[in-house]
Amino acid sequence: xxxxxxxxxxxxxxxxxxxxxxxxxxxxxxxxxxxxxxxxxxxxxxxxxxxxxxxxxxxxxxxxxxxxxxxxxxxxxxxxxxxxxxxxxxxxxxxxxxxxxxxxxxxxxxxxxxxxxxxxxxxxxxxxxxxxxxxxxxxxxxxxxxxxxxxxxxxxxxxxxxxxxxxxxxxxxxxxxxxxxxxxxxxxxxxxxxxxxxxxxxxxxxxxxxxxxxxxxxxxxxxxxxxxxxxxxxxxxxxxxxxxxxxxxxxxxxxxxxxxxxxxxxxxxxxxxxxxxxxxxxxxxxxxxxxxxxxxxxxxxxxxxxxxxxxxxxxxxxxxxxxxxxxxxxxxxxxxxxxxxxxxxxxxxxxxxxxxxxxxxxxxxxxxxxxxxxxxxxxxxxxxxxxxxxxxxxxxxxxxxxxxxxxxxxxxxxxxxxxxxxxxxxxxxxxxxxxxxxxxxxxxxxxxxxxxxxxxxxxxxxxxxxxxxxxxxxxxxxxxxxxxxxxxxxxxxxxxxxxxxxxxxxxxxxxxxxxxxxxxxxxxxxxxxxxxxxxxxxxxxxxxxxxxxxxxxxxxxxxxxxxxxxxxxxxxxxxxxxxxxxxxxxxxxxxxxxxxxxxxxxxxxxxxxxxxxxxxxxxxxxxxxxxxxxxxxxxxxxxxxxxxxxxxxxxxxxxxxxxxxxxxxxxxxxxxxxxxxxxxxxxxxxxxxxxxxxxxxxxxxxxxxxxxxxxxxxxxxxxxxxxxxxxxxxxxxxxxxxxxxxxxxxxxxxxxxxxxxxxxxxxxxxxxxxxxxxxxxxxxxxxxxxxxxxxxxxxxxxxxxxxxxxxxxxxxxx
Amino acid sequence: xxxxxxxxxxxxxxxxxxxxxxxxxxxxxxxxxxxxxxxxxxxxxxxxxxxxxxxxxxxxxxxxxxxxxxxxxxxxxxxxxxxxxxxxxxxxxxxxxxxxxxxxxxxxxxxxxxxxxxxxxxxxxxxxxxxxxxxxxxxxxxxxxxxxxxxxxxxxxxxxxxxxxxxxxxxxxxxxxxxxxx
Numbered sequence: 001x002x003x004x005x006x007x008x009x010x011x012x013x014x015x016x017x018x019x020x021x022x023x024x025x026x027x028x029x030x031x032x033x034x035x036x037x038x039x040x041x042x043x044x045x046x047x048x049x050x051x052x053x054x055x056x057x058x059x060x061x062x063x064x065x066x067x068x069x070x071x072x073x074x075x076x077x078x079x080x081x082x083x084x085x086x087x088x089x090x091x092x093x094x095x096x097x098x099x100x101x102x103x104x105x106x107x108x109x110x111x112x113x114x115x116x117x118x119x120x121x122x123x124x125x126x127x128x129x130x131x132x133x134x135x136x137x138x139x140x141x142x143x144x145x146x147x148x149x150x151x152x153x154x155x156x157x158x159x160x161x162x163x164x165x166x167x168x169x170x171x172x173x174x175x176x177x178x179x180x181x182x183x184x185x186x187x188x189x190x191x192x193x194x195x196x197x198x199x200x201x202x203x204x205x206x207x208x209x210x211x212x213x214x215x216x217x218x219x220x221x222x223x224x225x226x227x228x229x230x231x232x233x234x235x236x237x238x239x240x241x242x243x244x245x246x247x248x249x250x251x252x253x254x255x256x257x258x259x260x261x262x263x264x265x266x267x268x269x270x271x272x273x274x275x276x277x278x279x280x281x282x283x284x285x286x287x288x289x290x291x292x293x294x295x296x297x298x299x300x301x302x303x304x305x306x307x308x309x310x311x312x313x314x315x316x317x318x319x320x321x322x323x324x325x326x327x328x329x330x331x332x333x334x335x336x337x338x339x340x341x342x343x344x345x346x347x348x349x350x351x352x353x354x355x356x357x358x359x360x361x362x363x364x365x366x367x368x369x370x371x372x373x374x375x376x377x378x379x380x381x382x383x384x385x386x387x388x389x390x391x392x393x394x395x396x397x398x399x400x401x402x403x404x405x406x407x408x409x410x411x412x413x414x415x416x417x418x419x420x421x422x423x424x425x426x427x428x429x430x431x432x433x434x435x436x437x438x439x440x441x442x443x444x445x446x447x448x449x450x451x452x453x454x455x456x457x458x459x460x461x462x463x464x465x466x467x468x469x470x471x472x473x474x475x476x477x478x479x480x481x482x483x484x485x486x487x488x489x490x491x492x493x494x495x496x497x498x499x500x501x502x503x504x505x506x507x508x509x510x511x512x513x514x515x516x517x518x519x520x521x522x523x524x525x526x527x528x529x530x531x532x533x534x535x536x537x538x539x540x541x542x543x544x545x546x547x548x549x550x551x552x553x554x555x556x557x558x559x560x561x562x563x564x565x566x567x568x569x570x571x572x573x574x575x576x577x578x579x580x581x582x583x584x585x586x587x588x589x590x591x592x593x594x595x596x597x598x599x600x601x602x603x604x605x606x607x608x609x610x611x612x613x614x615x616x617x618x619x620x621x622x623x624x625x626x627x628x629x630x631x632x633x634x635x636x637x638x639x640x641x642x643x644x645x646x647x648x649x650x651x652x653x654x655x656x657x658x659x660x661x662x663x664x665x666x667x668x669x670x671x672x673x674x675x676x677x678x679x680x681x682x683x684x685x686x687x688x689x690x691x692x693x694x695x696x697x698x699x700x701x702x703x704x705x706x707x708x709x710x711x712x713x714x715x716x717x718x719x720x721x722x723x724x725x726x727x728x729x730x731x732x733x734x735x736x737x738x739x740x741x742x743x744x745x746x747x748x749x750x751x752x753x754x755x756x757x758x759x760x761x762x763x764x765x766x767x768x769x770x771x772x773x774x775x776x777x778x779x780x781x782x783x784x785x786x787x788x789x790x791x792x793x794x795x796x797x798x799x800x801x802x803x804x805x806x807x808x809x810x811x812x813x814x
Numbered sequence: 815x816x817x818x819x820x821x822x823x824x825x826x827x828x829x830x831x832x833x834x835x836x837x838x839x840x841x842x843x844x845x846x847x848x849x850x851x852x853x854x855x856x857x858x859x860x861x862x863x864x865x866x867x868x869x870x871x872x873x874x875x876x877x878x879x880x881x882x883x884x885x886x887x888x889x890x891x892x893x894x895x896x897x898x899x900x901x902x903x904x905x906x907x908x909x910x911x912x913x914x915x916x917x918x919x920x921x922x923x924x925x926x927x928x929x930x931x932x933x934x935x936x937x938x939x940x941x942x943x944x945x946x947x948x949x950x951x952x953x954x955x956x957x958x959x960x961x962x963x964x965x966x967x968x969x970x971x972x973x974x975x976x977x978x979x980x981x982x983x984x985x986x987x988x989x990x991x992x993x994x995x996x
Contacts, residue, residue, distance in 0.1 A: 052904055059912030060900040060919060062847015062887035069846040248947050249851040249859055249913045299851070299913030300947050331852040543911025543948055704907035708953055712910065715950030739856045739945055747951040748938040755952075 026664075027470040029453055031763040036557070036599075038761060038768060045623065046555040047767045048759075050704035051562055054548040055297065055541075064297045067253040067269045068328055074257065078107050080314050080327035081162035083152035083169045084337055085144035088407035088732030089178035089191060092142050092171055095152055100165035105157035107321040109169065112140040112151065116320040118283040118312060121200045125374035125412065126272030126279075126306045128518055128579055134213055134373040135200040139283065139312045144173070145193050145371035146409050147733045148337030155317040155325050178407035180732055182345075182368040185211045185406045193371065193405045203377045211405040213373035216381055218461035221396030223351075226360035232351040235433045239348065239425040240798035241781070242725030243368075244341035244716075245742055246414055250299020251334050256314040257324035263573075264319075265292045268311055271301040271542050272580035273570045276308045283312055284319075295570040301542035302716070303413035304339045306582040307374060335742060336734035339412030340726055342367045342379050344421040348429035351396075356439045358448050360396040361388060363425060367403045370411045376403040379411075381462050382418030387426045387778070389458040389668065390510040392450040392471070397458050407732050413582060415713065416777035419511055420720055424799070427507035427782035432795060441786070442480060445508055449476055450668075459512075459666075467516050469666060473770065475696030475758040476508065479672035482756050483694040487674035495678060502678045502689075505786025509671045509778040513762075513771040514585035516666035521590035522576030523597040525554065527605070527655035529646040531625065531638030532564040535597075538578025539590025540570045544773060545705035546586045550594045552701055553766050557598035558605070559622030560638055576658070584669070584771030587701055589661055591766040596659025604655045605638065608645050612636045665764045669771050670696040673714075673779030677787040684807030686788065687751075691718060693776045694756035699768035703757055709773040710755035717780035718751070719744045722800045817880045821845065822889030830876045836862075837872035840886060847887035847916045851945070858944035861917035862886045868924035870917075870943075887916035890923075899923060902961035903954070910948030918944045922958050930966040934959060 041048065058064040071077060083095075097109040110117050118139050125133035141149050152169050156162035177191035184190055187210070194208040205215030227234050254268040264286060270276050273293040281288040298305065314327040329338060344367045351360040365383045369376035384399025391397075416423075434444035450456060452474050460468030484490065487504055494502055523537040535554050541547040547567045555562045568574060578590055602622060609627030610617045613636055619629045628635035645653050674692040679685070693714045700706035723744050727735045736742045755776075761768035781799055789795050794809035817828045821840065830839050837860040840848045848871055849859035855873025862871045863885040871879075891897035896904065899922050909915050918941055925932060925940040932940065937958045938951070946954065 050907070053907070053909060055912070056904045056909050057893035057896065059909050059915055060887075060896060060903050061891060061893050062845075062916045063893060064912055065846070066849075066913065068850070069841075072842070072844060072846070246947075247945075248911070249849075249857060249945060250911070251851065298911060299849075300911040302947070331856075543913075545910065708907045708910055708949055711950040711952040712948045713950075715952075716947075718950075739852050746942045746945065747955065748935070748942045750938075750951050753950050753952045 027455065027468060029470055029472065031472055033763040038763070044556065045559065046552040046562055047701055048699050048703065051548060051552055051702055053545050053705065054551055054567065066250055066297045066299050067255055067267050068326070070255050070267050070296070071326060074255070074324040076323050078155040078157060078317065078321055078323050078325045079159040079162045080317050080325050081154045081166040082150050082313060083166045083171065085147055085149040085151055086171070087144065087173050087175050088147050089145055089193070090173045090175040092144060092151055093174050094172040096170040097152065099168040100154060103161060103165050103168070105161040106165045107155040107157065107323065108317060109165070110140060110153045110316055110320060112138065112142045116316050118316060120283050122279060122283050123201070123374045124307045124309055124410070126275040126308060126580060126582070127378070129278060130201065132203065132378050133375060134203050136194060136198065136372050139316065143198070146407050148409050149371065150313070153313050153317055155321050178732055180406050180408055180728060182366055182404045182406055186402065186404045193407065203373065212402055213369055213405055214377035214380070214403045215401070216377060216462065217400040218384065218463060219398040220457050220461045223360045223362050223396050223398040226396045227351045229351065229359070231353055232359050234349060234351050235429065235436065236347065236349045237429045237432060237797060239346045239428055241344050241421045241424060242720060242723065242799050243343040244414065244720055244725050245335055246302045246304030246339060247742065247744065248300030248302055248304055251331060252305065252310045252329040252338055253327065254311045254314045255324060255326040256318040258318065263290055263292050264315065265294065266311055266315060267294050267296060269298045269305055270295055271305045271540055271582055273540065273572050274538065274577055275580055276311055277572050279308045280311060280315060284315065292573045294572070295540055298542040301581065302415045303417065303582065305542065306413040306580065307339055309338055331739065332737040335726055335736045337409055339410055341414040342369060342411040344368065344383065346383060346421055346425035348425040350429065350433055352433055352437065356437050356444060356447065358391065358394045361391060361394050362398045363388060363422060365401040365421065367401055368406050368408065368411070369403050370406060370408045372410045374410060375413045379413065379418040383422035385459055385462045385467070386419035386511050387422040387509065389456045390450060390508055391448040392454050392456040392458050393448045397461060399462065408728060409734065415716060416774050417583065419509065419774065420717065420778045420781065423507065423509050423778035424781040428785045428797065431782070431786040431789065442506065449508065450474060469516065472764065473667060473698055473760040473762040474670060475760040476670050476672065478758045479670055479694035479696055482758065483672040483674045483692050486754050486756060487676055487690060487692040489674070499680055499682045500678055501681060501791040502676070503787045503791030505675050505783045505788070505790055507673045507779045507782035507786060509673065509775050510668040511584055511771060511775040511778070512666040512668055513588040513765065514663070514666050515583045517664045519579055519585050519589045520660070520662045521578045521593040522660045523590065523593040524576050525597045525601045525657040527601060527642055527645070529642040531560070531642045532566065533558065533560070535565050535567045535594065536575045537567065537569045537590055537594055538575045539586050540578065540581035542581050544586065544709060545702060546581065548705065549587050549591060549701040553591050553594045554598040556767065557595060557602055560625050564625070584774045587769050588765050588771055591701065591769065592661040593659040595766045596661060597657040599657070600659060601655055601657025604653065605641055608641045609636055612640060612644060663764065667762050667764055667770045669698070669775045671775040671779055673783040675780060675783040675787040677784065677791055679788055679791040679806060681792050681810060684803035684810060686803060686806060688784065690752050690754065691780060692754045692756065693779060694758055695772060695776055696758040696760050697772035698760055698762035698765050698770035700757050700759065700772065701767065701769050706757055706772045707755045710776045711753045713773055713776035714753050714755070714780060715745070715750060717777045720799060721781040721784045724800055817876050819879060820883045822885055832875060832877040834876045835872050836874045836876050836879050839876045840871055845886045845888055849913055849916060851913060856943070858921065859914050859917045861920040861944070863920055863923060866924070866927065868921045887919060890919065898964040899961040902957045902964055906953050906957035906960060908949060908953035908957035914944060914946045918946065918954060922961060925958070926962055926965050931962055
């Protein structure tokens, strides 16, 4: 259990100690990299080639099965609907279920007081154990804290009946004062969301009397002393971000049943099957071994499914009715009761000398975690610990955050995980400081940013083992150069119309790859007698193409065609353990586990090859579906090896490989973003002509898929810059209940996005890979703010950037 | 009530309530390539061709489709023999989670019927209500422009899906070897 004395590595509070400094010596620049990990491009057979996605033929023909598609396979399936709080804060005093229970087809109704409703506290955050999130939730709630908090659940023979029954359930409340604004919530006389006995697993820095679930702080050097120096200017600015929806097209969906072997099975759209299994075991007091969590195709996650959001409800209903139950969240529920990105205010402060040397960097974040605290502390930690290390040469740095509750829906993990909020503040702020000093904004950044060999202490200032790191790959210079060329940085033409002004803004970003010191992935490989393989991996493909990347990694090691590998990923009964798809860890952590499993199997393949070719194993290599001798060119097909191993006369063996990977490393990928905008100085209307983002992700295991990740992330980042996000009315009710109201950029409203992959080699990653999918989520808000500033001279600091705000700022300027 | 639908060349007599939405009815009949991503009529994942016109099946009551000829994603290519539009999506890495892709392919089919050589702007307009969270639309747009080439351009890909299966027969005009899909 996490306590104040036991902070977690991805967000704790330890200040920099002598022990930490000693730990830095454990991060030598030299890395003992296996020879086979650093293949030249022409030596790679599978890796870094644009292999067709393994599941594409199924996806484009509509044959792929997502959770809801299992519906037809379960006769007697019941459908769930949930009754949710109509008030932002208060106590449920009575739930009248009688009208619902009388309806034909209604199988059961559960309330907070039902025997089958779990009453344990838990967190929905899908994190490692013990979770660095408070246990502050109940499956069904008597004390409701936002409009949308679940109160009761129905199972009925069809979805319409379930919904109609839910509408017939009458809830009586004792209403309480509520608070929607995080600054108001943090004041001492604000209504209090949590009483003394309502939270277990409390997180460091909590003060529930002020609705604060956590406070964190880290520092290297001495920021206060630096800002007081006579030789520095102090600059300060404040930035605000939206409540962004994950908006994955497949809503949260879970099908729960108990099978013929009395095992409780959940087919569920999740990023975290193993964490979900553990959390369900806790909630329902069922041994972990008796729960099976299986992930079919997942229709997008983006962090919204790095949480056990809906799974307990169908399981409880299934146990209560003794039949399979499916729960598909509605789109309205997605916006009003699932998860979203933490809205934040972030204050940036720098101390800079006349000649442009940054002496201190200081970030403070006020994060609105909504009604519950899942991912609250760790997301806030990343506001500082992801963007700030970009400027690892700055000697004094500090980050502090307060994470407070409001009577709004629960926030959670979302692609970027705090880094987008911090990147906006840092990159917008530095751009303004550079302008103030009359220094080229790129040169200003280049004078301070990290490069290969740097010992990055800022990443470790929030505490936690292994968070400090040595930079062993960095393509920032090339990202900037190629990005500048693609956007036309040096030859920008102004429009003919006098009121139109064009400008380019840029921003940099760094992320991490996995959580340093707190990750685990595992894989297992089985060889069939025909020379094909079954790859079982705990890593989770939520639509990114991870399965294909795993196959490519295994095929590269085994020297076999990718089509000879059958993958099964993420079924807790079948596949090895894995923390799940989050923190940009999948290719790096789970992929390395796959590589190790393949190498383990390859050892036995070479052993059998040696028997058949009658040459020592040291002469042998795999390739083109064979084991061959590098000395004599003699070869034997993998198929022959498979049959010999399975059916040999004197000796037999099932060739199996296993791999487990965990690491203290979390190498940053990098991105350079460029935004080209034309602004009308009379109306404030603006058009984004083009977005360019160049990303150093190490070696791209599959360049086509990696580009897709970059472009999708950049679109999500663009949305953060121009979309209102989820807003609320004065009663705490979500003003967004459908895609129509969530005014995000559609295909025709999205500017062209050009992605550039900059190849470097990260020695700690599989075949040189680091992460790719998060870092381009961070950069459009600052780049667009900087572009508008360049074009018409006004600075927009609160997202979204709108024509109205630009016009108002222009009028203020006059 | 009983409704008659011709789905991918197969005549179906379906028992449903008149207000049942067409997407749910088709899904119950096994056409699960028809997806539902919103509370109805917005996200485009449920698009099917109704009398050749791309419509969201979730926004339509089954009674409104009574007697109609419908083509779902299952009526395009098979896994072994993809329709050129499907193949273009695969080749351009335009498919990530895939949930929105059947609807987008169906919409592309209608677009290319009406506008054989669309501009990028026309492509973006055409898929404006096919919401995708994964791709940023860049690769789907590239795939659709390439699909136009494949379907109508010189050296077009000849294939148009595999042999009809029992449950998801193709429309007669789309049978391989008869006419090319234009």
